[in-house]
Amino acid sequence: MGASASTVESPGGPLQRAVFAVEGMHCAGCMRRVEEALEAVPGIASARVNYTLGRVAIQGDKAAVEPRRVADTLKAAGYDATPFEAGTADAAAERDLKRLLLALAVAGFAAMNIMLLSVSVWAGNASDIAPETRDLFHWISALIALPAAAYAGRPFYESAIKALSARRLNMDVPITIGVMLALALSVYQTAISAHHAYFESAVMLLFFLLGGRVLEQMMRRKTRTLAGNLAAFRTGTAERVNGNGSTEAVPPELLQPGDLIRLKAGDRLPVDGTIAKGGAEFDASMITGESRPVTLGAGDDLHAGSVILNGTVDVTVRATVGGSLIDDVQRLLEKATESRSRRLALADRASQLYAPVVHATALLAAVGWLIAGAGLHHAVVVATTVLIITCPCALALAVPAVQVAAAGAMFRLGLFLNTGTAIERLAEADTVVFDKTGTLTDPSFSVRLLGDVPADLARLAARLAQSSRHPLATVLAEQAVEPPFADITEEPGRGVRAEVGGQDVRLGSPDFCGLDEAQIQDAGGASLIAVRHGDRTAVFVVEQALRPDARATVQRLRDLGLQPAILSGDREAAVAPVAAALGIADFAAGLDPREKIERIEQRAAAGQRVLMVGDGLNDAPALAAAHVSISPATAVDLTQAQADAVFLGGSLGPVASAIVAARRARRLMTQNLAFAAAYNALAIPIAVLGYVTPLIAAVAMSASSLIVTANALRALPRRHRVPSSAPLATGKREAVPA
Amino acid sequence: MTVLLWLVPLALLLGLIGLGAFVWSVKSGQYEDMEGAARRALDDSDLDPKA
Incomplete structure (x- = not known):
């Protein structure tokens, strides 16, 4: 999107920019129709569709970009649209992706140019290169490598420093040490006019690793975008009542505490509030899990996500969530999240084992050579080459590469991962706990x-x-x-x-x-x-x-070896028939959020690894406390943020498919880690004996990275299908006797 | 070997120009809608049907 469009003059005053999520764009013609429909509106200066994100950015005067007008214009053209306000987390992630792309470009540029010089040096070393030419090439390499590594390596250095200051080890610590040592040794070698320098190894390592990170970030962006658009469509616009009694449609993000909004039958409350005028029946099942409507009147508090069933009410927007339920949920969440961060991802476990072993080996190699009578210089060179050749390229890519491929496969199944490590935890799950309302049942x-x-x-x-x-x-x-x-x-x-x-x-x-x-x-x-x-x-x-395939999915999960259970906030009379219909004997009803956590923790203490599937606000702490969690895309925001994965559509099937895909991915991760270990077992003796030249290091590093990545690609589904953007199933529903 | 003295800097300069172009393309947002760009290229509704 060009950043220069804002200079267009408009008689209606300064131009305003507004972004809308648009549903139903599936082709180039659609993009054109949306843009043309909007640009035909007087007052709109420009409209530009972003197809990847499913959004359109509009510039125009204030009256023209008013949400209701834009939505009506697009409705007439055949598309649903709703205003979209980017959250701060979104903006930060977009900046991160840009930064990583630039770092990747710098590392790529440096790697290519240094490699050109290095190949000349290697060829020259084998024949008759003049020492002056070799030194010149090494100095030029240093000139490229040092600034490039300083810039492109920042994501790793920052993460390593953060981990060390928290007294932890992660993969970025050995990466940082490896890069630093390789650069320092190379500069020293160059200064003493030695035959070998390792600039290309250091920069290539950064290039490969950055490539992995960019892919990972792009995968997250896809998930985040979809979740953002869904959220925008769910809340839509709120109808704000102005001082003079007129109403105006505004995106919920722009609501201020104290604003008065009007809700009509069927509307979902986008924010927390207090009823100022009127009374009505509300469906609060998203919040409490209770499926029976509640009748509320003036002065009663309402939580975001409540749906008004009849009548009209005016609601005063509240600044902070004050309701006891929300307070409870927030407090429980903090506790539950704390316990989860103690769990270690597979990659981190590998790095905790890897770093001490490799660093000790390097030290022993240096000591060994010293004892054997070699000079200090030779001992240091050997120790450093041990670190360079074992530098955890294959190991650092082993897990993330599979995560990216598996996340892509799950995306096609209609399942979006919030965290990469969710895959490992999904594969370990042996119990599946469902919430009833909105999870097992259709919303x-x-x-x-x-x-x-x-x-x-x-x-x-x-x-x-x-x-x-x-x-x-x-x-x-x-x-x-x-x-x-x-x-x-x-x-x-x-x-x-x-x-x-x-x-x-x-x-x-x-x-x-x-x-x-x-x-x-x-x-x-x-x-x-x-x-x-x-x-x-x-x-x-x-x-x-019940969701149309709830019974089949529960059976599939049983076949996969997971024990199903239900923990519901709804009444026993509403839960029992559902449990009976699904053949689940293990169920509990009438639980508040605290009790849900307790039940989950009891199961964890009994050694079960619980996969929690839930959508309500009352499920959020339980989702955070569980070993791994999934929620439907219809869940409230707070709950969705706690879930490791979100699934789309009316089918419960993605839950079972996710387990299958995750187990497959875990198998590939284990294979990759085994390969990386085998590679190191082979490389370390060569390095310790002092046979590693920069050429061998470069070949070994590239080959091991490529093998690991190729193996990871097997996590992709065999048949290539284009993901449809929102496959909301409209199949026949199966009624439960209540 | 004096040819290296200007050939190497020239090669680097060309590489830097490429890097600069990429940085510019990232900063001006050309990687924000890769799918859309691919589809826009196929949109031929702006062509004269007689041509």
């Missing part, structure tokens, strides 16, 4: 008839439902075959009614239809809709159905 609703209802009455109900804005009624309306009634009266919060053939027909709360709610049996506390035609009545139960 949307389905309708079931209670008892025998005449077909004509059911049809009538569906026909009436089309005229209601109540979210439960819209589910019923999907079954309608006839056009809606022309003359309808809607009584907010109660239902709709019409006159058919002189008779009164009603659809709404049981009370509205003249039924006593307490008399209705077998509803299990789920939401009810009643219909009345004359004196005939019928009742529908609206409930959350």
Whole structure:
């Protein structure tokens, strides 16, 4: 995107820049249509689509880039759009990626040029190069290598210093030591006019490793982008009530504490707040796991993620989350996250073993040569070459290369990794704990008839439902075959009614239809809709159905050797039927966040490695406490941030597929580490005996890196499929008797 | 061998120009939408249909 577009003059005042997430762009023509549709709007100076990110950046005057106008324009062109505000974490990650790319370019430039000079020196050493020419070439190499390594190696040096100051060892410590020693030795060798210098080894090492890091960062960017767009679409815009009573659509990120926002039936609250005016029923299942709607009025606190089911309320935005539940969750999270950071990634374990062994070997080699009567200079050269040739190129790439390839494979399965180390932990899981609401069940609703209802009455109900804005009624309306009634009266919060053939027909709360709610049996506390035609009545139960492939996935997980269990915040009466339908005997209901953590910790203490799958705010601490965790893309932000991976769509299948892919990836990681160990076992004796020349070091380093990377590529799926950006399954749902 | 005295700096200079071009392309955001750029190249709706 050109940075120069902001100079366009506009009569409407200074230009504003706004970014929107756009859904449904799948081809070059789409990009063009989106840009043309926007640029046709008076006041919009430029629109530029970023296809990779699924976003469009618009510049124009204030009125033209107003979210609602832009969304309407794109809607008319056939695309859904929602304003997108980049978080600070996003911006930092983008900067990191740019920095890594530049470092990679510098290292690549330096490696190529030094290699040209080095090959000349190696050829010359074998024939008749003049010592002056060789020294000149070495000095030029130093001139390129020293600044290049100082610049391109910064990501490693910084990480190594951070690790050392925390008294830990990571892979970057031996990398840093190796690079520094190689450079120092080479400068010294050059100064004394020796035959060998190792500049190309040091810079090549940085180049290979940076390549791995760039790939890793790009993989994360893909995941982050998708998650960001999903979040933007989930919250959409909020309707802010201004002082003069008018309303205006704003992105939720721009809401200030104290702002008043208006929620209508079906809206999801984007921020925490307090009800200022009105009262309504809310679905708080995202927060508590409880599937029964709660009725709240003025003065009650609401958490982000609550969905309003009927009526209209005005909500005052709150500055800090003050509710006891959120406080609890935050505190528990801190504790749980602490315990997780104690776990060591496979790569770090390898480096903890590797660094002492290699450094001790180098020292012993130097001492050995000294004892054998060699000079100090020779001993130091041998010790350094041991460090250079074992310099952990293969080892440092062994795990990350597999992580990148496996993450790409999982991306195609609809699973996005938040952390690279999640793969190892996924492979180790032997127990899978599900949350019920929104995880095992579909986040949307389905309708079931209670008892025998005449077909004509059911049809009538569906026909009436089309005229209601109540979210439960819209589910019923999907079954309608006839056009809606022309003359309808809607009584907010109660239902709709019409006159058919002189008779009164009603659809709404049981009370509205003249039924006593307490008399209705077998509803299990789920939401009810009643219909009345004359004196005939019928009742529908609206409930959350199981995800279409929940049963198959649970069975697949069992086949993979994982024990399934359910920990739910919902009532026992709602959990038991789900557990029975899935054949899971191990379930607990009515748990608060603290109890969920306790149950997870008990399992961990019993030696189980728990994979937690959950979506609610009440699941967030449990996700952080579990060995590894996954949440659906519909989860609340705080919860999603805790999960190691996020899966997309209506299917639960990615959870099982992830286990398979992770186990495969772990096998490849082990192979790679074994190869790296074997390579070192071979290389160390050669170096200790003093046979390593820069040529051998360069060949060995490249060959081992390439072998490890090629092996990692086997983690990619065999069949190449293009990932569709949001495969939200719309399969048949399986209803659970509640 | 005096030819080296200007050939080596020349080679380095050419390399530096390439590096500079890459740095410029990263800084001006040309790597921000690689997929989009690939698809835009295939978009022929700006061509004259008679041509």
